[in-house]
Amino acid sequence: MDVLESTGYIQREQDILRPRHPVTTLADPVIRFNQLITLPQAAIVEQGFAEQAWHAAAPTFNSKILGPHFEDLARTFTRRYAHTLLPGGLPGPVGTTEVADPAARTKHEVDVIALALGERPQAPRARTALIGEAKATAARRGTGDLKRLEHIRGLLTDQGYDTTGTTLALFSLHGFYPDVTESAADRDGLLLVDLPGLYGIG
Template structure:
């Protein structure tokens, strides 16, 4: 930087900045947006607790991270058969929407099915991309 290579330094640092700072900040913004505005979008009105979670996938021997999960109003995160109002994926990008977004929705559909298999009520779950 001191030698006048700020542009090159930024190009090298940009992927780390995007994944470690911009991405998590955007995910926080998506959860905050859900807390404040989901009542205007969700069929059930006001959501309950909003946060993030990981969902176990025994068949694939992995866990799927969920950027935004909102339970239905009145539900508790500890409830074994909680109603899930919303599952969301948050991606901070300036890229145009494309097939990657369809893949994200397919991933959310898989997660919704896994949650149903685990006993959660997903009958009115909305899928969201941020």
């Protein structure tokens, strides 16, 4: 596994806030596509039913390939370019986490979380620079997504993390509803990144 990781075939995402086993995935989405879509559907495609095969594979493609790849792009963007947009400048470690919600008896997955520069992963009461959600679904992102992030930020505050300077970030493949863009224009600490923005062309 170490050799595969060092050569870039697999990548490991460590929970930034808590000691858990890292999530290991195949790094190349094309290889994931081959393993999850091409090989299982090969017999159907060879029989001439490519359209039906693609229709059957679409949920797997969206949830196991497109979605995770978009989340990975959002984390890469945060590591390399978000310092030009964040009030605090360069962030520290970037990754993912799960935030417990005792009142709702559930956990919230956080697609993108960045600690403040100088903070160490899994340190108690660490300062957080950014928490974000990355969605590759066809729907635009709206106030519901923003309220979810605000709720997660409140949970982190209750758990002792310093969120006073935390930027909320929404990454969307298909843009945002007007109410969210208007909110971003009227307040600090809210970052909206669409696909052109993710690639630095918007």
